[in-house]
Amino acid sequence: MSMPRIAVIGAGIAGLHAATTLQGRGFDVTVLEKARQPGGRITTISLGGVPIDVGAEYVTNAHTHTTTALRRLGLEHQLRPVPLDIALYDHSTPQRVPLPAWFAGRHLGLPAKLGLARAYLTVLRHRRDLSFADMHRAHHLDTATVAEMFPNWAADTVEHLLHPMMRTFLFSSPHHTSRATMLCYLKLLLGLRSVRVLTGGLQQLPQRLAEQLPVRLGHEVREVTENEDGTYRLHVAHAQGRYELAADAVLCATTASTAARILTPLDATTRGFLATVPYASAAVLNCALDRTINSPARWVMNTSPADPDLAIMRIIPGTPEHAGDILTLWSPGGRAGSELCDLDDEQAFQRLAAQARQAGPAFDLRQAMRSRHVHRWPEALPQFPVGHLRRVHAMTRTLTGRLALAGDYLAGQNVEAAITSSIRAANQLTRTLRPRGNPA
Ligand SMILES: Cc1cc2nc3c(=O)[nH]c(=O)nc-3n(C[C@H](O)[C@H](O)[C@H](O)COP(=O)(O)OP(=O)(O)OC[C@H]3O[C@@H](n4cnc5c(N)ncnc54)[C@H](O)[C@@H]3O)c2cc1C
Known part of the structure; x- marks a missing residue:
C-alpha cells in the first residue's frame, strides 16, 4: 500500500522540521521552496571568508527542540557560548553605559x-x-x-x-x-543561562535537514486548490515552467501573508486573519574592517530616539586568519526598517553608518571597510498586537484535517517557536491520515 503524499510548502526551519518528522513516520513527503537555498530566515552569508548569520543566530538554553535537532545532525558540538556583553548608547548624554551599570544607575x-x-x-x-x-x-x-x-x-x-x-x-x-x-x-x-551561536553559521541546521529530504529548490507554489475527493493540487512555478503536483495533504510553512494568498481551500475567516498578521521589516548591514574598534562591549544598544535607523551594533573581533573586526548594524522595525528595506545598498549603508558613527567606531567606516553586505528582511518578524494570540488560539483549535499550518507567526518570533508549530502541524496530519495511529 502506498503511503499518503504530503506536500510541504517552504523550506524554512518550520517546513524542514515538519517534513523530517513526517518522513520519519513513513509518509511520502515533498518539500517545495521558492528560494534557491533552504533556511528562509536562517541565512548565513560569507563576508571576506567569515560566515555571518544575517537572520537567526542565537540559540538559548530554552531552545530545546532546536538543540535536539542540532544534536541529531551532529552539529551540537559546534555551538559556542557568546558572552552577554551589552552596553547602551544614549545620544542625549553621549556615553556608553554597560548594562549592569545601567540597571544600577x-x-x-x-x-x-x-x-x-x-x-x-x-x-x-x-x-x-x-x-x-x-x-x-x-x-x-x-x-x-x-x-x-x-x-x-x-x-x-x-x-x-x-x-x-x-x-x-x-x-x-x-x-x-x-x-x-x-x-x-x-x-x-x-531562566536564561546560556546564549550560543553555531560556529560556521546557523544555516547549517536547515541545510543538513534539507540534505535528507526530497526538496525542490526554486519551486514556488502559486496556489493550492482542493479536489472533490478532499485531496489537493499544487500549482507550482519554476525556472523551466509550471506544473501541478497532487498531494493527499498539505503543510504550509510560509509566512502568514503567503499562506493567505495561496491556500484557497481555507475558510474566509482564517484567510482573512492570516492576511492581516503584521510583519516588521528590517535591514542588517555587515562591514568587514581592516582594523579593530575600541568599544566597551561587544554589543552597543542604541537607546537614543535621535538615531532612529540604528537599533544595535555588534562587533565580531578579528582572528589571526581574518585580521580586523566585523561590524554588524541592525535597524529597528517600524518606519525606519521599512524605509531601509526600500533603499539600495549604498543608501542603506550611508544611513546606518552615519548613526553608528555616534555610537561606535571613531573613524570613517568607508575608509576602514574591506567589504560589506546589506541584507533586507521585508518580513523579518511577525508582530503580535493585542488580539493576535487569542485569534491564533481559536484558529489552532479549529484547524484539523489534511491542511496544516506551521510558522513562527503561530507560536512566537523565534526558531524554537517555528519548530514547536511544526510539531503540532505534523501531529495534526498524522492523526488525520492515520486515524487510529499514534502520532508520537
Ligand atoms: C534578523 C533576524 C534575526 C533573528 N534572530 C533570531 C535568533 O537569534 N534566534 C531565534 O530563535 N530566532 C531569530 N529570528 C527569528 C527566526 O529567524 C524565525 O522565527 C524563524 O526562522 C522562522 O522560521 P519559519 O520556518 O517559520 O519561516 P521562514 O524562515 O520565513 O520560512 C518560510 C520559507 O517559505 C518559503 N516560501 C515562501 N513562499 C513560498 C512559496 N509560495 N512557495 C514555496 N516556498 C515559499 C520562503 O522562501 C522560506 O524559505 C531572527 C529573525 C530575523 C529576521
Missing part, C-alpha cells in the same frame, strides 16, 4: 525598577502558561499592550528599558505589542 530610576519587579511578579503568577516557544497558551493574558501594563509612575520602564530592548530584539514597540508576548520573553530572561 540613574538611567533606570526606582519607579522603573519597581515597575519591572511588578512585571516579574505577574510572570511568576502565570509561569505555567508562559512559553516563548508556544505563546498562544497565554491567550488569556492577551488583553492589553506592554505599555498599558505599566502604571504612569513606572512609565520609565517602558521608555528606557522595554522600548530599546523590543525595538532591538523583536523589531517592535511596547505600544503595539501584546503584554502576553512580553511576559513570555520576561520568563525566558528569568
Whole structure:
C-alpha cells in the first residue's frame, strides 16, 4: 500500500522540521521552496571568508527542540557560548553605559525598577502558561499592550528599558505589542543561562535537514486548490515552467501573508486573519574592517530616539586568519526598517553608518571597510498586537484535517517557536491520515 503524499510548502526551519518528522513516520513527503537555498530566515552569508548569520543566530538554553535537532545532525558540538556583553548608547548624554551599570544607575530610576519587579511578579503568577516557544497558551493574558501594563509612575520602564530592548530584539514597540508576548520573553530572561551561536553559521541546521529530504529548490507554489475527493493540487512555478503536483495533504510553512494568498481551500475567516498578521521589516548591514574598534562591549544598544535607523551594533573581533573586526548594524522595525528595506545598498549603508558613527567606531567606516553586505528582511518578524494570540488560539483549535499550518507567526518570533508549530502541524496530519495511529 502506498503511503499518503504530503506536500510541504517552504523550506524554512518550520517546513524542514515538519517534513523530517513526517518522513520519519513513513509518509511520502515533498518539500517545495521558492528560494534557491533552504533556511528562509536562517541565512548565513560569507563576508571576506567569515560566515555571518544575517537572520537567526542565537540559540538559548530554552531552545530545546532546536538543540535536539542540532544534536541529531551532529552539529551540537559546534555551538559556542557568546558572552552577554551589552552596553547602551544614549545620544542625549553621549556615553556608553554597560548594562549592569545601567540597571544600577540613574538611567533606570526606582519607579522603573519597581515597575519591572511588578512585571516579574505577574510572570511568576502565570509561569505555567508562559512559553516563548508556544505563546498562544497565554491567550488569556492577551488583553492589553506592554505599555498599558505599566502604571504612569513606572512609565520609565517602558521608555528606557522595554522600548530599546523590543525595538532591538523583536523589531517592535511596547505600544503595539501584546503584554502576553512580553511576559513570555520576561520568563525566558528569568531562566536564561546560556546564549550560543553555531560556529560556521546557523544555516547549517536547515541545510543538513534539507540534505535528507526530497526538496525542490526554486519551486514556488502559486496556489493550492482542493479536489472533490478532499485531496489537493499544487500549482507550482519554476525556472523551466509550471506544473501541478497532487498531494493527499498539505503543510504550509510560509509566512502568514503567503499562506493567505495561496491556500484557497481555507475558510474566509482564517484567510482573512492570516492576511492581516503584521510583519516588521528590517535591514542588517555587515562591514568587514581592516582594523579593530575600541568599544566597551561587544554589543552597543542604541537607546537614543535621535538615531532612529540604528537599533544595535555588534562587533565580531578579528582572528589571526581574518585580521580586523566585523561590524554588524541592525535597524529597528517600524518606519525606519521599512524605509531601509526600500533603499539600495549604498543608501542603506550611508544611513546606518552615519548613526553608528555616534555610537561606535571613531573613524570613517568607508575608509576602514574591506567589504560589506546589506541584507533586507521585508518580513523579518511577525508582530503580535493585542488580539493576535487569542485569534491564533481559536484558529489552532479549529484547524484539523489534511491542511496544516506551521510558522513562527503561530507560536512566537523565534526558531524554537517555528519548530514547536511544526510539531503540532505534523501531529495534526498524522492523526488525520492515520486515524487510529499514534502520532508520537
Ligand atoms: C534578523 C533576524 C534575526 C533573528 N534572530 C533570531 C535568533 O537569534 N534566534 C531565534 O530563535 N530566532 C531569530 N529570528 C527569528 C527566526 O529567524 C524565525 O522565527 C524563524 O526562522 C522562522 O522560521 P519559519 O520556518 O517559520 O519561516 P521562514 O524562515 O520565513 O520560512 C518560510 C520559507 O517559505 C518559503 N516560501 C515562501 N513562499 C513560498 C512559496 N509560495 N512557495 C514555496 N516556498 C515559499 C520562503 O522562501 C522560506 O524559505 C531572527 C529573525 C530575523 C529576521
